[in-house]
Amino acid sequence: MEALTIEGTAKTPNVKFEADNGLIEIKGRSIPENSIEFYKPLVDWLEEYGKTPAALTKVNIQLEYFNTSSSKCILDVFKKLEAIYKTKNEVIINWYYEEDDEDMLEAGEDYESIIRVPFKMVEIVD
Amino acid sequence: MGFNFDDYFNKLHNGEVLLAYKGSISAEWINSVLENVESKLDSVNEDPRIKKKMYNVLVEGLQNLFHHVDDLPEEMIEKYNAKFGVLVIKKTDDHYTVSLGNFITSDKTNYLKDKIDKINSLTQDELKDMYKFILNHQKLSAKGGGGLGLIDMARKTGNKLEYNFYELNNTYSFFNLDVKIN
Numbered sequence: 001m002e003a004l005t006i007e008g009t010a011k012t013p014n015v016k017f018e019a020d021n022g023l024i025e026i027k028g029r030s031i032p033e034n035s036i037e038f039y040k041p042l043v044d045w046l047e048e049y050g051k052t053p054a055a056l057t058k059v060n061i062q063l064e065y066f067n068t069s070s071s072k073c074i075l076d077v078f079k080k081l082e083a084i085y086k087t088k089n090e091v092i093i094n095w096y097y098e099e100d101d102e103d104m105l106e107a108g109e110d111y112e113s114i115i116r117v118p119f120k121m122v123e124i125v126d
Numbered sequence: 127m128g129f130n131f132d133d134y135f136n137k138l139h140n141g142e143v144l145l146a147y148k149g150s151i152s153a154e155w156i157n158s159v160l161e162n163v164e165s166k167l168d169s170v171n172e173d174p175r176i177k178k179k180m181y182n183v184l185v186e187g188l189q190n191l192f193h194h195v196d197d198l199p200e201e202m203i204e205k206y207n208a209k210f211g212v213l214v215i216k217k218t219d220d221h222y223t224v225s226l227g228n229f230i231t232s233d234k235t236n237y238l239k240d241k242i243d244k245i246n247s248l249t250q251d252e253l254k255d256m257y258k259f260i261l262n263h264q265k266l267s268a269k270g271g272g273g274l275g276l277i278d279m280a281r282k283t284g285n286k287l288e289y290n291f292y293e294l295n296n297t298y299s300f301f302n303l304d305v306k307i308n
Contacts, residue, residue, distance in 0.1 A: 068274035
């Protein structure tokens with residue numbers, strides 16, 4: 001399956017999805033006016049990937065900031081990952097947040113309480 | 127009697143005004159406001175926490191405007207603009223106030239009033255629960271709106287949302303939202 005790579009912009013994050021080694025990465029700022037448009041290819045890719053996932057899917061989410069519109073789409077991404085986890089495949093979600101960024105830590109914990117996949121909160125120290 | 131836009135707009139200018147805008151709300155304009163305000167706050171070495179709250183309120187507030195500005199009838203477009211909205215950011219004493227304004231059809235005023243009153247009545251923990259509930263149970267609109275912007279502004283600033291509705295005519299009202307940042 002082909003990798004999905006999207007360069008980040010001022011309003012959208014970097015995306016690197018690699019099926020071969022089960023690496024899922026979203027990094028940067030996510031504040032598009034229309035988040036569905038941006039996230040649909042990501043959710044579709046994961047849907048396809050979920051049919052034959054890697055034994056371990058390692059997910060790195062490192063968002064500096066995201067708007068509420070993105071927050072629902074990010075949940076959709078996590079729901080796809082949850083489906084993969086439910087079919088007895090290993091999934092680990094690393095949620096990165098900057099030192100002192102309590103909002104971002106709390107946002108990660110909000111997702112952790114909704115999604116039944118192991119989360120790891122990772123503080124980035126400069 | 128009636129809503130006088132110029133009086134309303136002038137009254138928003140008491141204090142040290144960082145930015146005052148009335149006109150069309152576009153995605154490009156939102157980008158430039160975000161950049162502009164970020165650099166203004168940088169230049170006065172504003173507290174990073176204030177900067178973050180400001181950024182949050184602007185992203186959510188302006189995207190709300192972008193998604194919800196109603197199409198106006200032609201006689202109103204002559205005086206205002208299509209996609210007409212207002213943004214004023216000012217500093218008074220120890221806090222900033224972000225004022226956001228737009229015309230809405232009057233049938234929406236009760237819904238909005240109830241929603242904001244509800245948000246203002248909740249504690250931080252209750253706001254968190256409400257946010258999570260809507261996040262998990264409500265679908266995004268086709269435009270990408272999730273009904274979370276107002277809750278998020280109240281949650282992140284820790285302040286009540288102040289609002290006013292001014293009746294323009296039988297069909298339209300002007301909605302003003304003030305968000306305090308400190």
